Amino acid sequence: MEIHRVSHYYDVEHALRLNDLKQSLYDDGKILMDKVLVTLHGDEHRQRRSVESQLFRRNFFRVYENDVFPGLLNETLDQFLTESSLDLKELGYRIMVHLSLSFAGIDRIEGTVEEADTQHRLLIQLGQAATIGQFKGDREPIYQEIRAAITEFRERFFLPSRARRLELIEQHRNGTLSDEDLPRDILTILLMHDTELTMPDELMVREVAFYYLAASHTSVHTLVHATNELFSWCQERDIAPTEIVAKPNQLQRFVLESMRLHPSSPEAWRRAEAEVTLADGTVVPAGDKVVIDLQTANRDASVFGDDAAAFNPQRTIEGRVSPAGMSFGGGMHVCLGMNLVAGTVLRHAEEAQPENHQFGTITLIIKELIERGMRANPDQPPEKIAASERDVWATYPVLF
Numbered sequence: 454m455e456i457h458r459v460s461h462y463y464d465v466e467h468a469l470r471l472n473d474l475k476q477s478l479y480d481d482g483k484i485l486m487d488k489v490l491v492t493l494h495g496d497e498h499r500q501r502r503s504v505e506s507q508l509f510r511r512n513f514f515r516v517y518e519n520d521v522f523p524g525l526l527n528e529t530l531d532q533f534l535t536e537s538s539l540d541l542k543e544l545g546y547r548i549m550v551h552l553s554l555s556f557a558g559i560d561r562i563e564g565t566v567e568e569a570d571t572q573h574r575l576l577i578q579l580g581q582a583a584t585i586g587q588f589k590g591d592r593e594p595i596y597q598e599i600r601a602a603i604t605e606f607r608e609r610f611f612l613p614s615r616a617r618r619l620e621l622i623e624q625h626r627n628g629t630l631s632d633e634d635l636p637r638d639i640l641t642i643l644l645m646h647d648t649e650l651t652m653p654d655e656l657m658v659r660e661v662a663f664y665y666l667a668a669s670h671t672s673v674h675t676l677v678h679a680t681n682e683l684f685s686w687c688q689e690r691d692i693a694p695t696e697i698v699a700k701p702n703q704l705q706r707f708v709l710e711s712m713r714l715h716p717s718s719p720e721a722w723r724r725a726e727a728e729v730t731l732a733d734g735t736v737v738p739a740g741d742k743v744v745i746d747l748q749t750a751n752r753d754a755s756v757f758g759d760d761a762a763a764f765n766p767q768r769t770i771e772g773r774v775s776p777a778g779m780s781f782g783g784g785m786h787v788c789l790g791m792n793l794v795a796g797t798v799l800r801h802a803e804e805a806q807p808e809n810h811q812f813g814t815i816t817l818i819i820k821e822l823i824e825r826g827m828r829a830n831p832d833q834p835p836e837k838i839a840a841s842e843r844d845v846w847a848t849y850p851v852l853f
Contacts, residue, residue, distance in 0.1 A: 469783035474723035485582035553668035558640025751778030
């Protein structure tokens, strides 16, 4: 098997749209990732994506951002923002666990700190399935931990959440519950289309767990990087971060530019199901692997300018290129939750109209944290994970 690398921006865009290139980044994490949406291909993928995308209609993002999200964010911060010195990465997980559970369809039954601790721990344990392909040591202890986490997640959280939704769906079908009173989440959508999808119980558990971990890990990655870029930008120019966050559309540009430089997954891996031809004319035989370098593509100077490797939220981008680059992927596996995280992505210099614009959860989280007094901790510099090939923060100390 030969490995082919693609790194120029438009070549990456082309490769992501080739239907005969199958997702392969998570092959070693099948214990959780087998047959979840991100690893499906062909007709199975189209059918499930068609069902789940019903949740991601434009009005969903608007309702979630304006009506659901603020209450969840404030509830989480009121519970965990209890000290003046905190780790932003840890706080970010506290926030995103709450938000991603709501989005996936898993209830916080008790609402206690102990329960939140358990959900946080399960998130970290389940998340190992997505990166185990890059782990070089003995994987069996990790597989055992993931198996135990799936079982605990199913018994303690999935089954009660499913039972409550099945009861509400029955009331809805009997005409005693309105559309507006049904939960708007992945689990509810799957249960409403259960006859059509015929998903085994263990697959539905994995699908819901996948949304739970994917939404959390990628958002925390983005939150910390975007905050660091904001702090650095303001320090270099002697500007208070409060000046930037006072204008949400301006802050959103900071977030999108950070996403471009720091995609949550620097590479996408694909395997050719049939012979394909890449944009540069390279013929890839069936069975060969294609590594799509998103991080390099996002720094392509021919697309983003001579300073493409630098953080510049004021840059002008020509054509139909997203300010976030290819960080949300493309083709059949383009991120369904893009608008939820990043908001409505405007190109060039358009101004956002607050009445019909989504700024995205990351922008609104940073805005809220800065307005609550968050600043960098001068006595504890942040640290990255030195042993990781990915651009990942280990800790990011902040003060309030």
